[in-house]
Amino acid sequence: MTDAPLTELGVIELADAVRRGQRRAEDAVRAHLDRIAALDGHLRAFLATQPEAALARAREIDETVRRGADPGPLAGVPVAVKDNICMRGLPTTAASRFLADFEPPYDATVIERLHAAGAVILGKTNLDEFAMGSSTENSAFHPTVNPWGADRVPGGSSGGSAAAVAAGQAPAALGTDTGGSIRLPAAFCGVTGLKPTYGRVSRYGAIAFASSLDQIGPFARSAADAARLLAVLAGPDDRDGTAAPEPVPDYEAALTGDVQGLRIGVPAEYFAEGVAPEVERAVREAIDVLAAAGARVVPVSLPHTPYALPVYHLVATAEASSNLARFDGVRYGYRARGPVSGPDDLIARSRGEGLGPEVKLRIVLGTFALSAGRYDAYYGKALRVRRLIQEDFQRVFREVDLLAAPTAPTPAFRFGERSADPLAMYMSDVCTTGVNLAGLPAASIPCGWVEGLPVGLQLIGRPFDEATILRAADAYQRRTDHHLRRPALPAGAAAGGEAR
Amino acid sequence: MSSNAGTEPAVDRPYEIVIGLEVHVELTTESKIFCGCPTRFGAEPNSQVCPVCLGLPGALPVLNAFALEQAVRAALALGCRIQERARFDRKNYHYPDLVKGYQISQFDLPVGYDGFLEVGDPDNPRRIRIRRVHLEEDTGKSLHDQVPGASVVDYNRSGIPLLEIVSEPDLRSAEEARDYLAQLRQVMLYTGVSDARMEEGSLRVDCNVSVRPRGSETLGTVTEIKNLNSFRSVVRAIEYEARRQWEVLSAGGTLQRETRHWDERREVTRAARRKEEADDYRYFPEPDLLPVELAADWVESIRAALPELPGARRRRYVQALGLSPRDAETLVADPELARYFEELLAAGAGVRDAAAWVLTQVLGLLNAEGMTIAAFPVPPARLARLLALVDEGTISTTAAKEVFEEIVRTGAEPDAVVEARGLRQISDQAALEEIVDRVIAANPGPVADIRAGKGKALGFLVGQVMKETRGRANPQLVNSLLKERLGGG
């Protein structure tokens, strides 16, 4: 195993090898930087990299090991970070022209935790502008290509992070998930992606989209790797008033491989029309694997599921319209040039010019939903239906321990296929938004293929019960090999070279 | 329209003024409401800022526990009911000094509601209802005179904790409004919630003013007046605006519901630039802050620890101690001065003497030297001793003033000064009798005048005795001895 090319090692393998002095962090980082250089002209998963800083940090890790000290559970692990998470040393752009030159004077809590654990951050990855989108086509800079098909979107909004991990540019990445933005790209790119319970991971430093829905979460190529990453990221933070005080369990210890007696609910509404038959088939086969391993499969119903998307759009856009009000060009970011008639004019023109069309659309929608005379019918109504959606989940979780469903209704679609019709694009999230509204944890793992494109199985758990999700996902991955398949990438992008 | 603010006496006015006040006070805390930046006044611009109070992307608010406690304390002191659960809401609008494009405030569930403040005669006060007391964050401060054609912003003030106190429109005159503000300020001082200084911006006032014919019950069109810098401006602005409104209405015109600015220089209110749309703040619950339970026993412990409040103290001074309302007001207005007065009483001084000395000698000195009572070098016990010496007759009042000056200057004990300067009054009856008889014998003319009924000469004889004793005779005793011998004139 330690002979494998560095860019094929998982997080746990690599970290443990570095800690034991068997592999060097500097070699691992260099190998991944080389792979980024080789592939990213085509994939365009990254918006920026920091090779010198990364190699310097890697050398520090190696030095720590040489001195006999433990650099941490993610020793030498290269990590890619979605560019809506603030980090010093590089711009944090949220893939927006508005923040193209913004360099935060502080690190997000998750960045501090990664550093303390010995991880090495390679760079920032592409996303839909301000995390608003399902395909990464809304990036103000350029799209990202799905490693499984050059004409396919990687999903969004965390498309860059998912693609980077799928392509072996990093064994781990961070994304954010508001309505499916980790899970959907994980499904489209054939990797493991986890959205933690709301409040499990500190949001301090994540550029807010929807405050009551956003969560930062890990991408990796296995559930076990995701478990190690989550352990580092999770836990209370006195800088985030919504981060939960719940103690963090030992996620890796939960990976027993045993799902005997695990009750898995299959919600009928998540298999409704709109879900492609091949996707449904792959997902049901995956559930059968778990059943064969001893899990009990129970049909359940979440009757308010059809309302999740409209509720999501009202709540998320309302919160976003307010969260993005700070982008006014006064203290940072894009400021309109030329004469202005006053502060209102400066602000309106800076925002009008600096923000992309999907972002402006959602801001207008959200402002509309909150406006006088409309609040009760739109935002107010949505919040009440939100409670009914949460209650649906609470009810079924009295009978089952986990829910299994498709992550997305289709595999990765083509560039341009959905971008003309906002409603069609929004439909990509039909299986994911309910989870955010209820604040639940959920993961997507690869479970099959449709014409060479990956299909994602979504596992949804009780609040703060990521351990059960990871256990089931890991058990599935011990019995199958979908998560081991690698995309064939263009020539010149063979397994990244590394020094021994 | 003339700018002579309200020159007719209120009773002659054909209209009634209806006033509501919205007051903002800066809370006294070490750190800001949602971040740990210092709140110290007067720091270098933009030196007390962080990602949270600059509204940088990714920053999040976390509530200052003590700011919450101060808010509850103030609300209790203002007679409010306390919410079981306090919740924050976002007030959304764009302005360069508002870093997030929204202000975190409280809309639906303010910390306190249904309170009151009493104004006017302590024996017959009027109750002004307080609708709500809520917490919110302050904005940055913009300056317009630093750069020609531009404005600059300092965000040190962004995130300072503010309390907003909204009254019902129960005030009926500019004077009453001033009284309300003075009382409100005192409550803030007594509870330690804020130093509430208009000149420093830690107390800010917006006035809502309308007029109506005497006897009418309907509320007239309300104008909001901003940019008031002192209690005096508040009074003048209210009277000006009320007159302006009445003149418009009397001439058959109509009034707009609008915001006006007080122009201190010209002493008029002027319409603010009209906006096309009234602001729609789109209040919604703050998702980044969980609602806070205000536990009943915690609230009760704050209530139990409240100091004697100014209203109660004023009543006690007048009713139990017998001070005049004016004297009571002067003492109560400065809680430290009142505390000194009470310590003086506790050290044994009589109420009348203590009040007299504090309000004349002590306060006179403080005002002359620009000193606060905290810096006054004479501890209450020492001043009480001086008053006791006068009370016992050991020294005269005149001598006491001399002693007072010296103990202020040198910190000496009153007894020591009396001995050193030989200020002890001669109160020994026998000794005085001897001198009195000598003076009577030496002044047959004045004595004859007194016996003839011209009482003025008595003073001359007293003066002679004082001269003989170099001012040390007890003047009351001398007076009574002379009257005894000469038959009272």
Added chain:
Amino acid sequence: MPVTPDDVRRVAQFAGLYLSPAEEDELVQRIGQIIGYMETLEAVATEGVEPLIHPLAGSPAPLRPDTARPGLPLEQALANAPDRHGPFYKVPSMIEETADD
């Protein structure tokens, strides 16, 4: 409830967004579509249902102790300022004109 260009214009003003006429037209269309879709919520019975804002209801609100710590150094605070004047952020003049009486 159909969405009119006036609605969009007014909302854009509150949102501090300058929209070109073309952008406005497109938004009217798209928002009309999306709002229509959201109106499906009218069919859901929500009498007596409390709004859900914080999914973690029941957690006590975390509070901060009132201790001051230093803020950002000035140069970091101003590092991203589009325009500055010494230690201040600079913006176009904000002086409110008053209308004549």
